[in-house]
Amino acid sequence: MSDDRNLPDTMADPGTGSILRRDVRPFIVSYGGQSTTVDLPGYYPDGEGDGVLIGGDMRAAGEALKKLKVAKHNLK
Numbered sequence: 001m002s003d004d005r006n007l008p009d010t011m012a013d014p015g016t017g018s019i020l021r022r023d024v025r026p027f028i029v030s031y032g033g034q035s036t037t038v039d040l041p042g043y044y045p046d047g048e049g050d051g052v053l054i055g056g057d058m059r060a061a062g063e064a065l066k067k068l069k070v071a072k073h074n075l076k
Contacts, residue, residue, distance in 0.1 A: 007022060007054075007055075008022070009021060009022050010022070010043070011043050011052065013043075013045070013052065014052065018045060019045075020043035020044055020045055020051065020052055021043065021044060021045075021046070022041070022042075022043055023041070023042070023043075023044045023051075024039045024040065024041045024042075025039070025040055025042070025044055025051065026038070026039065026040070027039075027040035027060075027061055029061050029064040029065050029068065030068075031065055031068040031069055031072060032068065032069070032072035032073075033072075034068050034071065034072060035068075036064050036067070036068065038060040038061055038063075038064045039060060040053070040057065040058075040060060040061060041053075041057050041060075042054070042057045
């Protein structure tokens with residue numbers, strides 16, 4: 001998970017100007033016919049919609065993708 005200690009609770013969406021709130025949402029990572037769901041921190045709108053990810057927010061997705069690639073290709 002990203003380091004949230006110095007991040008504000010809200011930010012303006014760069015495209016629409018609407019307020020986004022710091023939250024964690026499920027995100028599906030897929031590779032080679034396999035998939036896994038990770039908790040993806042970021043700034044998200046109320047309800048459904050795309051979020052804005054900053055800093056280390058993609059770390060969990062990157063680590064999950066790496067594990068899927070290792071499993072798919074029998075790597076160590």
